[in-house]
Amino acid sequence: xxxxxxxxxxxxxxxxxxxxxxxxxxxxxxxxxxxxxxxxxxxxxxxxxxxxxxxxxxxxxxxxxxxxxxxxxxxxxxxxxxxxxxxxxxxxxxxxxxxxxxxxxxxxxxxxxxxxxxxxxxxxxxxxxxxxxxxxxxxxxxxxx
Numbered sequence: 152x153x154x155x156x157x158x159x160x161x162x163x164x165x166x167x168x169x170x171x172x173x174x175x176x177x178x179x180x181x182x183x184x185x186x187x188x189x190x191x192x193x194x195x196x197x198x199x200x201x202x203x204x205x206x207x208x209x210x211x212x213x214x215x216x217x218x219x220x221x222x223x224x225x226x227x228x229x230x231x232x233x234x235x236x237x238x239x240x241x242x243x244x245x246x247x248x249x250x251x252x253x254x255x256x257x258x259x260x261x262x263x264x265x266x267x268x269x270x271x272x273x274x275x276x277x278x279x280x281x282x283x284x285x286x287x288x289x290x291x292x293x294x295x296x
Contacts, residue, residue, distance in 0.1 A: 167221035177283030209237040216275035225275030
């Protein structure tokens with residue numbers, strides 16, 4: 152997938168995405184899951200260079216959509232079946248190598264969305280709506296005195 156034309160660096164994009172998620176109850180739940188399991192998943196990735204590389208490559212494939220969601224509404228980039236397959240591959244490997252708590256958390260989330268198949272063919276906006284973290288932008292008119 153080509154890189155986005157949006158002009159933000161990766162860390163800025165991920166921070167903006169986190170800030171958008173923080174606006175909803177569902178989004179805050181995902182943020183909490185991230186912070187709960189990030190140390191373990193990080194250790195697993197460092198211990199397994201192919202997992203680390205594949206995770207990085209998967210993240211890079213999602214960044215244009217994340218950028219679109221962060222600076223626009225995410226309706227211009229579609230999640231492909233290949234992207235869903237990549238996430239499921241990483242998830243399978245984390246479940247196999249990680250703690251039972253991590254495996255349960257990953258499998259519970261995947262089960263909610265038909266093993267993530269519900270996201271294939273959807274735009275990032277549609278996916279955020281499905282997750283319950285809809286991006287709602289409010290534009291106020293500019294007035295002069």
